[in-house]
Amino acid sequence: MMKTVSVAFCLLCLCALASAETSKVWKEWVSGKPVIPDYSWAGYKYGTEAIPEVSWKVFNVVDYGAVANDGKSDYDAIQKTIKxxxxxxxxxxFFPVGKFLVAEQEGRTESIKIHGANIVLRGSGSGTGGTEIHQxxxxxxxxxxxxxTTPPVFSFETSGSGAYHFRLRESFVPVTTVAGAEKNGTFRIDVADASKFKMGQTIMLHMQNSAANNDFLKGLTPRDICHEIIDNGVSVAEKHTVVKVEGHTLVLQEPLHTDIDPGHGWKVYDYPTTEGxxxxxxxxxxxxxxxxxxHKDYIHDSGYFAVEMVQGKNGWIRRCRFTNLSHACFATGCMATSFLMNTVDGHQGHGNFNTKWGYGNxxxxxxxxxxxGSFHGCGISHEHVGGVIWRYESVGETKQTPRCGGPDFHAQFPYCSLWDASVANLRNNGGASFLQPNHLVDLTFWNFEQIGEKIHHDxxxxxxxxxEKKNMYFGKTKIVYxxxxxxxxxxxxFNEDHLGxxxxxxxxxxxxxxxxxQLAQRLGGAPAWVADAKAAWKKVKAIHREAGQ
Known part of the structure; x- marks a missing residue:
């Protein structure tokens, strides 16, 4: 019989007191007996450093032909500046104060491209009286x-990228295979041939095998319409950085977030990334x-899309505002990338901030x-591993106002994700049914505050x-415990039978x-950037709220 987590269950909870008590799960973590993953390996430099205030040479778009507020296209001038x-x-x-135009002509099919490392697009503020780039x-x-598939206005791309995408992966040749078993949380893999690897190289560990399904489904059986996992098996693509080569062993910067069974056919690919x-x-x-x-058409779904970073590492988008867009920004196939202190406003779009096919964003x-609220809210999807959503909010006029903009797990095998200290509504997950489940193992909601309407979740x-079987959307979201x-x-x-x-x-x-x-525990103390960012966000948040009114 189905068990439901309810108010009665709440009264039975050991910690259901008037003030917050220390979590039993956290006590177990501190004692060295963790029952959840280490989610701290996320963000710029994996949380060890603040995003820098770079002082590289400045290239002002005005010097290359851009003119603010003149009603004419600045597309070509911006591309020249980037080159x-x-x-x-x-x-x-650098963009001075004013409004710059990037889509004055209809039918544009090409993004403004950035391929080189260490390129920063910097404006003069994202509030009233700052820099606006208009589409x-x-x-x-x-x-x-x-x-x-509509291209974004700005596309940061690594040359030779594409290995992140499961449809393109077949055109890439693996360097070697994994030869030894390893446990989740370790920092090494044994390979058949380590001779072609070097320190600092980024790699992808990939496996797709139905024999591994139970490791990621914990005994659950997917619907018969979930064709990818049933027909071909779960697909895993962890991205890592080699810090040392010892014989046949690659020592990694980041922890594995899954067990490695060489019998499942793990392959190792070169995975080029671009930093900065x-x-x-x-x-x-x-x-x-x-x-x-x-899903009315491509214009509604993705016609207005600001920024995408593809196969980047240690990148960032911060203190930006996104108004009346289909999507704000994506980290696609990226590693150790941070989106911090950003706001979506205006009318509803398809989505807002998303990270997919990456590691530790x-x-x-x-x-x-x-x-x-965005139709789909803040998202982690598509084989992403170790993603963290931290102190995100999607709140209407009051916390009782029904709205969208909540967690979105858009299917295709993400695992090991954290929604942390965030406020939103639990609705409108997406993802094609043939690529479900929406999320595999190790998803944790920590101190999640739900707003809007009361909903039952199974x-x-x-x-x-x-x-019921005719309905491809029956039951909607599928998440493994x-x-x-x-x-x-x-x-x-909630149906307690299907919770962890x-x-x-x-x-x-x-x-x-x-x-x-977890970050403070790993680093031996809280890094200064965390407190600094939270303090800065209070000011940026207020500026964005005022500008959007």
Whole structure:
């Protein structure tokens, strides 16, 4: 019989007290007996350093032909400025105060491209009186039937990228195979041939094998329409950095987030990345359709898309504002990249901030102020590993206002993700049914505050009747035993049979932020950048709220 987490269950919880108590899960972590992963390996330099205030040579877009507020396109001038910075080997592409135009002509199909390392797009502020980059017309994808593929205005791309994408992976040749078993949490792999690897090289460990399905499903059976995992098996693609080569062993900078069984056919690929990409202090605006209609066409789904970083490492997007867009920014196939102190506002778009096909990316101190919330909220998807959403908010006029903009796990095998100290509604997950589940093992909600309406959640609700089986969206979100620790706010209910660890239902716990606590534990103390970023966010948040009114 189905068990439901409810108010009655809340009263039975050991920690359901008036004030937050130290979590039992955290006590076990500190004692060296962890029951959840180490999620601290996320963000710029994996949280060990603050994002730098770089002082590279400045390339002002005005010097290359851009003119603010003149009603004429600045697209070509911006691209020229970027190429000049790339030729220099690094640079700050600077936008002074004013409005710059990047889509004055209809039918544009090409992004403004950035290929070189150490290139930062820097504006003069993302609030009122700062720098605005405006997209008047939608861009057009190569195939307009693929509604999700419209190119962004700015595309940071690593030369030779593509190995991150499961459809493109077959064109890449693996360097070697994994030869030995390893445990989740270790920092090494044994390979058949280590002679072609060097210190600092980024690699991808890939495996797709139905024999591994149970490791990531914990005994759950997917629906028969989940064709990818049933027909081909779970697909895993962890990205790592080699710090040392010892005989046949590659020593890694980052921990493995899964067990390695060489019998599952693990392969090792070279995985080139580009470091030092940044975007900061810019207001991006567009004319995305309103009201938004999900999957109506490519214009609604992705026609107005600001920034994407592809196969970057140690990059960032910070203190930016995104208004009336289909999507704000994506980290695609990236490692150790941070999106910090950013805001989405205006009317509803398709999504906001997303990280996919990567390792250890952080979306933190961000907010969705759009009118009813982005249709899909902040997202982790597509084989991403070790992603963290930290102190994110999507709140309407009041916390009781129903809205979108909550967690989005858009399927295709993400695992080991943390939603930390965030406030949003639990609704509108996405993802193609044939690529489900939405999320595999090791998803933790820590001190998540639900707003909006009360909802019942069953994360593995399967159709039973013939009529139910006709509905490809039956039961909606499929997540493998998510953990809920310190869940509070609007008290939704859950089918407890399909949850993992449940602690302190109805009351927040200490530590307030698991990411911050694990990071401090790993580094021997809280890094200064965390407190600095939280203090700065209070000011940026207020500037964005005022500008968006």
């Amino acid at each position: 000049a910075a790339e030729a220099n080997g690094s640079g700050i592409v 008047k017309h939608h861009y057009v994808p190569e195939d307009t039937t693929k509604k999700w 990409w940044g975007v900061e202090d810019i207001h991006f605006s567009g004319n995305s359709p309103t009201p938004f209609v999900h 952080l979306i933190g101190l961000c907010q969705d102020l759009s009118d009813i 994360y593995w609700n399967m159709p039973k009747t013939a009529e 998510p953990n809920y620790i310190g869940f509070h706010g609007v008290m939704s209910t 660890i449940v602690e302190s239902y109805g009351t927040p716990v200490e530590p307030e932020s698991l990411y911050e606590a």
